[in-house]
Amino acid sequence: MSADAATLDLPIAGRERQARPGLGRLTLVELRKMVDTRAGFWLQLATVGLSIVVVVIICAVGKAQDQTFRALLEAAIAPAGVLLPIMGILLVSSEFSQRTAPITFALVPRRMRVLTAKVLAGVVLSLFGLAMALPIAAVGTAVSAPDVPHVWTLPVGLLGQMELSLATGVITGVAFGAALLSSAPAIVLSFVLPIAWAALTAIPGIHGVARWLDATQSLAPMTNHLMDATEWARAGTTLAVWMVLPLLIGAWRIARREIA
């Protein structure tokens, strides 16, 4: 364990490389951080593995109408819909729980640039999630070859909605991670709060209002069918509360927080 200091070659003067790291590069860095840890690696693997398992089960024992490309794709992205938000949470919360924040913010002191890069990385991750599900669903469809009409039909709009669903899911994860700055509470609350809210919708008096914010219902159509105007309005309202609000709280907390 010895290094010869005399061989150090550390040029000190003549700095021209002072360009601010671009958002593109920072986004790549954040994507890298998602997969280069043990937790990140296994979450990725679990997402792909579960997708395959779900599709195989439906192909083996499901009904014919559930074996169309459209239905299999909806099933194939379901694991990503659950696990990618966790990656979004960890992407932010691990900076604080694993204490990498001093390094991250020493290199990029404009903290909002880091948060923006994390959101963008989350969007890219969701695209990977969809791209990963497409071939799995396609192989499942081809193998089971159900005897129903429109086996391969998939409206482009629905594909867009699926991507939107995955992307908003990851961003919601980033938002919860940022708002709570701690992995375990963020993961637990991101699951429990929507379910608790859904339970509230059972109360007759507030049913009408509550269901506009019920993520379990208002976001479900997104991967299922082309949504109508009311459904879009509900989904938008829900996202404003479950995604945008925590993201704003998180941005405020990260901007003000003392890095230690």
Added chain:
Amino acid sequence: MITAEGLTKRYGATTVVNDVSFACEPGTVTGFLGPNGAGKTTTMRMLCGFAEPDAGRAIVLGGRYKDLPNPGRRVGILLDAGAQHGGRRGREALAVSAQTMGVDERRVDGLLDRVGLDRSAARKRVRQYSLGMRQRLGIANALLGEPEILILDEPANGLDPPGMRWMRDLLRDFADRGGTVLLSSHLLGEVDAIADRLMIIGAGRIVAQGTRAELLAGSGTLVRARDGAGLRAALDAAEMTVRPGSDGGYVVDAEPEDVGRAALAGGVALTHLAPSDSAGLEQLFFDLTADQRSEP
């Protein structure tokens, strides 16, 4: 160049850093010395924009740290060696930093060699690292962007004696090339061996700063001669304040040079002439920070 002007930080009713001012010049190593909890880390955090000062300002390379476009290429920071993702491999941790600041990733391997982390260490996850290895990884991370300033909080923590020596040589070399180094420690010995300048902080205030010689100035000069009476007469003739020292010598409230001149004028041959280290830096450090320790 690092400048602190009246930096002040309060947490609730406690003033953790109180009106701290200093300057670290290129080509020098500045040792930031103080007991644990004296405000060293908080001061360093304010330099890096990790904490906002309640008063005063920190200027790094002519402006605020957070206004540097790509700070990693100009300032290397190690504030907490434990601050690394435990699930990330050592080499990967550096590669992430390299990518962030746009440094060629191939530089990472050379740097790992230089800080003494071999290939098997580089492949290990940081969770498995000892504190000394984390310090080395942290130093590598700080050096990665080829900075001109290093800000290191307790970098010698966890290093074995050869590691400390290695660190000392590395920082000396860095400063000799024109770099600016600010490093903190709660152990006098670590800092005294490296630093050109010392700042001593106690209870949030800078209680002394200057070169080693400047700090020891005023502690007097110990002088001896075979002709004790002649020496005494010469010192009295120069109107110096003298008190008897050990072994028949005298401790004089004057600089060694002036004492030497007085002896020359009196025609006395000296057998010993040196700053009185009887108090020494350690005593000074102890005295200066005593107030803080007496508090609960």
